[in-house]
Amino acid sequence: MPKPKMGGKKYLRMFLAGDKAPRASLLGSPRERFLVANALLEKYHGAFTIELTHEPCARTDILLQQFSKVSIPHELTAMDWGPDADFFAEQFNTRLFEEPSDIVVLSVQPEIAHSVWEHRQSGYLLSPPPPWERDWPPARKTWFAENFVPRGLLSVAQFRENVTRLIGAVKEQLGAHVLMFNHSTVDPDDYVHNYHGREPAWALRTHQFNLALMELSIQEGISIIDVERLVAELGASRNVLQAGCYSREVHESILGEFLRVLEDIGFFEDRPLVMQVGRRNVLCS
Helix, strand or coil, X not given: CCCCCECCCCEEEEEEEECHHHHXXXXXXXXXXXXXXXXXXXXXXXCCEEEEEEEECCCHHHHHHHHCCCCCCHHHHCCCCHHHHHHHHHHHCCCCCCCCCCEEEEECHHHHHCCEEEECXXXXXXXXXXXXXXXXXXXXXXXXXXXXEEEECCCHHHXXXXXXXXXXXXXXXXXXXXXXXXXXXXXXXXXXXXXCCCCCCHHHHHXXXXXHHHHHHHHHCCEEECHHHHHHHHCHHHHXXXXXXXXXXXXXXXXXXXXXXXXXXXXXXXXXXXXXXXXXHHHHC
């Protein structure tokens, strides 16, 4: 029997694939970062420190492409992308499995909102920067349309499959705990009351992905940072600025919840950590 992992270690290594909510809650602005480290310092008087690796949050199919170590294609490196060059390069490289981690933090927001494109010949995936249709010159947009086909938004079923594969790889290769942010379903600009014949909007997709995340937690034992509940407790009308964008009060509440979850797992006590064993692991044992 392997020895149980113990809490109470001075240094915690955290990998954060952070979209707006995790980044704003755990890191803060450049002036005030690194919020979670400051909170630990204040609460535990320097007994614990978090060492952070932060990368932009990609959709899970892009993360799996990174995991498969697909090299950045020549047709991309040969073009002058200007300020977008690093944005594209990051989609073919991740440090997630190159460095040890105790905690891996992910979010459902890219799954809900981000679209990807597939290269027509090679099949690799690419997610252009959000304002590309507005900012790119006509020749670049034409080249992109000729070489890539849109794959649109991710389905809930594909999300479940992708996250299950990622969780398995994280547990097997890193032995890390996975914490995943859900999101508030409130969109202040959405007044839909009848969904018949409509494409699923942010609110409906968020409901669907939040539910899928709960099912994944049952199956895999991962922890959820329940942003949906925190926003509801504080009041959405005052604290949801736009879909997926929250007030400072919400971010402070998220930070507190994040630390509470780490405490429940046992990272700040000299005891065995609560392992992330889900229903599937139990049934298979």
